Amino acid sequence: xxxxxxxxxxxxxxxxxxxxxxxxxxxxxxxxxxxxxxxxxxxxxxxxxxxxxxxxxxxxxxxxxxxxxxxxxxxxxxxxxxxxxxxxxxxxxxxxxxxxxxxxxxxxxxxxxxxxxxxxxxxxxxxxxxxxxxxxxxxxxxxxxxxxxxxxxxxxxxxxxxxxxxxxxxxxxxxxxxxxxxxxxxxxxxxxxxxxxxxxxxxxxxxxxxxxxxxxxxxxxxxxxxxxxxxxxxxxxxxxxxxxxxxxxxxxxxxxxxxxxxxxxxxxxxxxxxxxxxxxxxxxxxxxxxxxxxxxxxxxxxxxxxxxxxxxxxxxxxxxxxxxxxxxxxxxxxxxxxxxxxxxxxxxxxxxxxxxxxxxxxxxxxxxxxxxxxxxxxxxxxxxxxxxxxxxxxxxxxxxxxxxxxxxxxxxxxxxxxxxxxxxxxxxxxxxxxxxxxxxxxxxxxxxxxxxxxxxxxxxxxxxxxx
Amino acid sequence: xxxxxxxxxxxxxxxxxxxxxxxxxxxxxxxxxxxxxxxxxxxxxxxxxxxxxxxxxxxxxxxxxxxxxxxxxxxxxxxxxxxxxxxxxxxxxxxxxxxxxxxxxxxxxxxxxxxxxxxxxxxxxxxxxxxxxxxxxxxxxxxxxxxxxxxxxxxxxxxxxxxxxxxxxxxx
Numbered sequence: 001x002x003x004x005x006x007x008x009x010x011x012x013x014x015x016x017x018x019x020x021x022x023x024x025x026x027x028x029x030x031x032x033x034x035x036x037x038x039x040x041x042x043x044x045x046x047x048x049x050x051x052x053x054x055x056x057x058x059x060x061x062x063x064x065x066x067x068x069x070x071x072x073x074x075x076x077x078x079x080x081x082x083x084x085x086x087x088x089x090x091x092x093x094x095x096x097x098x099x100x101x102x103x104x105x106x107x108x109x110x111x112x113x114x115x116x117x118x119x120x121x122x123x124x125x126x127x128x129x130x131x132x133x134x135x136x137x138x139x140x141x142x143x144x145x146x147x148x149x150x151x152x153x154x155x156x157x158x159x160x161x162x163x164x165x166x167x168x169x170x171x172x173x174x175x176x177x178x179x180x181x182x183x184x185x186x187x188x189x190x191x192x193x194x195x196x197x198x199x200x201x202x203x204x205x206x207x208x209x210x211x212x213x214x215x216x217x218x219x220x221x222x223x224x225x226x227x228x229x230x231x232x233x234x235x236x237x238x239x240x241x242x243x244x245x246x247x248x249x250x251x252x253x254x255x256x257x258x259x260x261x262x263x264x265x266x267x268x269x270x271x272x273x274x275x276x277x278x279x280x281x282x283x284x285x286x287x288x289x290x291x292x293x294x295x296x297x298x299x300x301x302x303x304x305x306x307x308x309x310x311x312x313x314x315x316x317x318x319x320x321x322x323x324x325x326x327x328x329x330x331x332x333x334x335x336x337x338x339x340x341x342x343x344x345x346x347x348x349x350x351x352x353x354x355x356x357x358x359x360x361x362x363x364x365x366x367x368x369x370x371x372x373x374x375x376x377x378x379x380x381x382x383x384x385x386x387x388x389x390x391x392x393x394x395x396x397x398x399x400x401x402x403x404x405x406x407x408x409x410x411x412x413x414x415x416x417x418x419x420x421x422x423x424x425x426x427x428x429x430x431x432x433x434x435x436x437x438x439x440x441x442x443x444x445x446x447x448x449x450x451x452x453x454x455x456x457x458x459x460x461x462x463x464x465x466x467x
Numbered sequence: 468x469x470x471x472x473x474x475x476x477x478x479x480x481x482x483x484x485x486x487x488x489x490x491x492x493x494x495x496x497x498x499x500x501x502x503x504x505x506x507x508x509x510x511x512x513x514x515x516x517x518x519x520x521x522x523x524x525x526x527x528x529x530x531x532x533x534x535x536x537x538x539x540x541x542x543x544x545x546x547x548x549x550x551x552x553x554x555x556x557x558x559x560x561x562x563x564x565x566x567x568x569x570x571x572x573x574x575x576x577x578x579x580x581x582x583x584x585x586x587x588x589x590x591x592x593x594x595x596x597x598x599x600x601x602x603x604x605x606x607x608x609x610x611x612x613x614x615x616x617x618x619x620x621x622x623x624x625x626x627x628x629x630x631x632x633x634x635x636x637x638x639x
Binding site for chain 1: 508
């Protein structure tokens with residue numbers, strides 16, 4: 001270990017390209033009994049979740065209020081995982097060199113797309129339709145099902161195209177040096193990649209174009225989902241800031257989960273030398289910014305309703321924040337407690353922790369804040385979707401009654417929730433059996449561009465920027 | 468006369484650059500050889516000429532096709548079921564923007580993937596090819612020279628004198 005000028009541990013002795021390739025491909029090939037058991041358990045939970053979703057569909061699609069906890073589960077998991085690839089894409093655009101070992105782990109979350117597409121079908125079918133409601137689609141008969149399905153399909157396909165292009169050079173490395181089934185899969189997917197200068201130039205352009213498309217699709221998918229699956233169901237809710245809030249909080253909780261995943265890969269995945277303090281510190285700063293954004297976007301929307309004080313605006317505040325003012329007992333207002341959980345964990349607690357540099361400048365600190373944010377945003381999606389999907393009123397310019405029929409999730413809804421999370425984890429772990437969690441080509445490139453030189457009494461990293 | 472290929476394998480970028488210099492000194496142009504690496508190097512690091520790729524044209528063309536398709540689609544559905552909403556025109560562009568945006572993205576993505584495959588000259592029949600060496604993904608650099616049989620000897624010599632660790636000929 002070397003020490004940098006500011007006293008931090010530098011990465012372990014720089015590996016050669018050969019060592020790096022062997023180490024990462026060897027790690028990727030490891031499928032011990034524990035991993036095998038984990039894969040089977042995840043597959044079982046996925047199957048249970050899918051069965052529960054089918055059983056719910058067989059139970060009927062006519063009454064959308066039955067689907068409120070499914071909606072919470074779906075939009076929570078969607079928000080949690082689909083923003084994570086943005087950490088890889090955005091930081092590559094920003095040419096942040098420190099993100100190199102972490103990009104792949106972030107981009108692999110694009111594989112959650114097909115899971116999200118499959119579990120979207122029941123909630124799409126359960127949508128009560130637009131008749132008598134205000135929507136983006138005016139009175140278009142195909143809305144919201146058709147455009148939302150097209151939007152999600154485009155988003156998922158862009159994510160898959162992006163991750164495929166990104167892993168292409170590493171598939172070639174596994175084809176060349178792997179063995180067994182993973183080698184065969186990699187060989188067929190590598191498509192004859194040989195790493196010519198032309199192919200690398202194409203690779204760079206494709207990552208740029210598909211990355212930009214992913215960002216565009218991310219924003220628009222959140223916009224149509226937040227509108228069609230929350231605002232449309234709520235008479236009197238017209239808020240152009242809410243879709244942006246939905247997208248930004250998705251990024252915050254995604255980054256929270258990504259930091260936790262990095263912590264797990266460091267602790268139990270044998271990748272401590274790739275997920276270091278430098279990465280946790282930098283992601284901690286981003287988490288601080290996104291936590292501030294959480295409040296900024298919430299406040300920007302809230303303050304209009306608060307000052308407007310029109311009856312329909314007060315009803316929206318009651319629905320999403322403070323509960324029915326006619327109920328004196330605060331404990332009997334579920335909306336209030338969901339709101340307290342959301343703002344208390346997603347913003348107040350998270351901010352009070354991550355604002356301190358010693359917390360950010362640690363490995364445990366950002367991971368703990370990540371967990372707090374993941375839980376806080378669960379309350380946030382709960383307050384948004386369980387309340388809006390409990391509304392039976394159709395049409396009108398004002399919500400007449402704050403719903404009290406919130407109830408609790410049943411076994412099927414819990415199984416769906418666990419099944420969705422398991423399916424996402426299963427996809428990522430299966431992919432990691434073929435390509436490593438750490439991008440080989442990006443880390444190898446970093447090795448070429450980065451040297452450690454004596455500086456003062458310690459050492460400093462010198463990073464070349466080739467273009 | 469038929470073309471033949473020879474591969475020079477170099478352990479690092481400096482020796483590969485030397486090999487490429489030797490090739491050029493021996494009269495080969497940058498169109499005669501290809502550089503193969505396991506990770507990206509700055510463009511032209513080995514004196515090679517990388518043609519400007521045209522991937523963006525695929526994306527733009529795909530986006531255009533998607534946009535037009537969506538426009539025709541919303542035009543067809545809105546005129547097939549004419550419903551005046553809020554006094555707006557039947558073919559209301561603002562209300563159609565989202566679906567146009569979705570189709571534009573979707574088709575642009577499909578064309579981008581086609582563009583990546585086409586412009587990268589993938590798939591290669593027979594996989595990586597007979598003159599590909601797995602050491603390239605361990606950090607070695609390959610200089611693949613493809614010239615007519617008459618000049619192949621010169622190419623071998625230039626690669627060898629440039630410090631190639633190994634020079635591999637195309638199997639007969």
